[in-house]
Amino acid sequence: MFESLSLPRPDAILSRIASFEDDPRANKMNLGVGIYMDAQGKTIIPETVKLAEQRLLDLEDSKSYIGLAGNPAYNKAMREIVFGETVPEGRIHGMQAPGGSGSLSVLAKLMERACPNAKVWLSTPTWSNHAALLSTGGLEIGKYPYFDATTCAINFEAMTAKLRTLGPGDVVVLHGCCHNPTGANLTREQWDEVAGIAKATGFLPLFDIAYQGFGDGLEEDAYSVRKFAHTVDEMLVAVSSSKNFGIYRDRVGCAFAMGACAETTDVAYANMQSIARSMYSMPPDHGASVVSIIWQDDELRVQWLSELKVMSDHIASLRNQLATSFVKQSGDNKFDFIGMHRGMFSLLGLTIEQVEKLREDYGIYMTSDSRINVTGVQGENIDRLAGAVLAVSV
Ligand SMILES: Cc1ncc(COP(=O)(O)O)c(C=O)c1O
Known part of the structure; x- marks a missing residue:
């Protein structure tokens, strides 16, 4: 063969x-x-990871399966870190997945189930693995203008002109902060405008946030995601804990679905778990436990x-x-x-x-x-x- x-x-x-x-x-x-x-x-x-690992070693009393959604305390921590207080009650669920990459893969399959003809729009340029991860289900990939290599700055006019032509059935991948590969980020005013375009046109935003805290601060770097969470009815978010917790090889991330109401969000979440079951079943726990220990302990x-x-x-x-x-x-x-x-x-x-x-x-x-x-x-x-x-x- x-x-x-x-x-x-x-x-x-x-x-x-x-x-x-x-x-x-x-x-x-x-x-x-x-x-x-x-x-x-x-x-x-990081020293805090070492300390949490030590605690985990002492406290962990079972390595039985943890469940399709992974570690609930980790998912709660990610919700607080990424969404803060802005989360619409009952309208959002996070599921631990193997890294930001695993989260993107689960969300790609969710989009494929929800809308097999969806077109996924990536910034030009974008992280070199986005197209491969997000086209797995056969979803079509498109590109929207983002960075002008001659000025080494964002071409916001061209970007928003393209986004205004999109609508339901289009999924726009946005980097929550610290854009990879350009490092060029939208200002708060520009995020407000893009969120308004998403609301008006009905495209589905898919945020990839892999570097929260590497830019202007943990809270500041979440501005984009939180603004969208306030503005639109539905969105998807893939979070990576690899970089800001320094646990790259432990493969920890979180896939979020935010729906228009609790009922549709619950159904999306159940689908994410059945997708995980067919891909890798359950995510690895070690790094997720470490993150939740750190986040729950004030010191x-x-x-x-x-x-x-x-x-x-x-x-x-x-x-x-x-x-x-x-x-x-x-x-x-x-x-x-x-x-x-x-x-x-x-x-x-x-x-x-x-x-x-x-x-x-x-x-x-x-x-x-x-x-x-x-x-x-x-x-x-x-x-x-x-x-x-x-x-x-x-
Ligand atoms: C923009 C972006 N998204 C997602 C990821 C995936 O991170 P992880 O290693 O957690 O899968 C990366 C990693 O380089 C990245 O740069």
Whole structure:
């Protein structure tokens, strides 16, 4: 049977990691991966996660199955973190899933059940795995304008002009904060406008929020989702706990469905659970228990919030240092957008050839669309990166 198979196209990000590992140069830089690195270039386990794991080890007295919806305390924690007090009573349910990716997959299948002819609209550009995760059910994929690579800013006019042409049967994927790969986010006023368009046209918003707390703060980064929760009747939200809790490999996320009334929301939730049953049955518990222990304990919660703040301050500081280095070495402010963007990523607006030249001549690795993870650069490498980018872009 396997003779009929051909090799799949390698994953753009994962294949970059492999070629970086094989590069013998000591001063190589890996800006391609989507994980947070501290000032020592390490992806450490947060102290609060370690403490919660210790408690879990002491307290856990059974490893029996937990249920299709996963850990209820985790789902409640995610609801509080993402939606705060704004949740419409009875109209929203969250189901733990394997990571943000697993949450997106469950929601794709839910959309397919609810509306097999739905068209899913992705921003141009978007996270490289969105199309694969969201077209699994055969849902059609469309693209809406978002980022203008010449100005390295959002083309809001083109974006909203496209969104105004959509309606029921269209699903619009929105990045809750810290847009991947561009780092360019809508302002609050712009979110208000887009929420108004969703309400007026009837398209279904699907939020992907994978970096809450990496931008302007835990509450601030949830503005978009909360605004929509207030404004529209139905929405879907995929949450990842991989980044802000630093538990990437534990595979923890949450899929939310918000409906127009409690009855339809309950039916959507029952469908999500039956979808999970047919995909992986039940999600892994370890990371979800860790998150719920942290969130329920006043001391651990405060400590986690301060660890999260250290991460977002580090990101902001690197962005400012990099933008300053560009100004210092070029004399112009073309790369100032790096200081203004939020989250780990920025798109530098380079061509594939320029990206290849950075890899070959300087050992600087980024994805072929010129996305960099700013936490991959430290110390003197900041000036080296800016200098190399300027050298290949003349
Ligand atoms: C925008 C976006 N959504 C979702 C995910 C998925 O995260 P997880 O590792 O929790 O599946 C990522 C991970 O890189 C991401 O960048």
